[in-house]
Amino acid sequence: xxxxxxxxxxxxxxxxxxxxxxxxxxxxxxxxxxxxxxxxxxxxxxxxxxxxxxxxxxxxxxxxxxxxxxxxxxxxxxxxxxxxxxxxxxxxxxxxxxxxxxxxxxxxxxxx
Amino acid sequence: xxxxxxxxxxxxxxxxxxxxxxxxxxxxxxxxxxxxxxxxxxxxxxxxxxxxxxxxxxxxxxxxxxxxxxxxxxxxxxxxxxxxxxxxxxxxxxxxxxxxxxxxxxxxxxxxxxx
Numbered sequence: 001x002x003x004x005x006x007x008x009x010x011x012x013x014x015x016x017x018x019x020x021x022x023x024x025x026x027x028x029x030x031x032x033x034x035x036x037x038x039x040x041x042x043x044x045x046x047x048x049x050x051x052x053x054x055x056x057x058x059x060x061x062x063x064x065x066x067x068x069x070x071x072x073x074x075x076x077x078x079x080x081x082x083x084x085x086x087x088x089x090x091x092x093x094x095x096x097x098x099x100x101x102x103x104x105x106x107x108x109x110x111x112x
Numbered sequence: 113x114x115x116x117x118x119x120x121x122x123x124x125x126x127x128x129x130x131x132x133x134x135x136x137x138x139x140x141x142x143x144x145x146x147x148x149x150x151x152x153x154x155x156x157x158x159x160x161x162x163x164x165x166x167x168x169x170x171x172x173x174x175x176x177x178x179x180x181x182x183x184x185x186x187x188x189x190x191x192x193x194x195x196x197x198x199x200x201x202x203x204x205x206x207x208x209x210x211x212x213x214x215x216x217x218x219x220x221x222x223x224x225x226x227x
């Protein structure tokens with residue numbers, strides 16, 4: 001079945017460091033891929049998405065490219081800030097768009 | 113426009129009691145999804161509902177769990193005779209009648225603790 005594998009955390013970085021959170025997926029057909037973010041005490045928010053191969057999703061300085069050949073959707077940011085501290089979830093939705101499959105989440109802490 | 117509202121935020125139940133989790137979708141949203149976040153396991157899909165209909169309940173445990181989304185009022189996730197293993201965070205999401213996948217807005221979750 002469809003699934004998402006996400007790098008384990010926690011990740012601790014200094015401010016302005018480069019961030020990569022790896023995400024790979026297994027899916028039949030042509031899924032859409034997402035990154036969600038959960039700030040402390042809040043619900044999940046959609047951070048970015050890509051709906052077809054080679055699409056790049058971007059938002060708030062974060063980017064991820066839908067790589068079908070490597071079945072990956074790694075999240076990157078060139079220079080993290082303390083306010084980026086949160087838990088990040090990689091997810092995919094099946095072709096119907098009715099079901100989502102989430103990774104286990106990666107906790108990021110950015111220290112000044 | 114208020115976001116997705118879940119209540120209570122925290123719920124403590126003794127083993128064998130019933131737990132009721134409520135989710136009020138965003139205004140204009142008629143699709144509701146429930147997810148369970150277990151420690152170390154990430155989010156797991158449970159059920160997808162539209163008004164008065166269960167569309168996909170493939171993620172719901174076969175026993176003790178039920179969900180509804182009535183014509184009026186919030187969506188309810190009901191867990192009967194709770195056990196310790198039901199302790200988790202339960203998230204609700206809503207989306208409008210049409211739109212691209214991923215355009216779901218999540219509530220803040222209900223943390224259920226079974227003692």
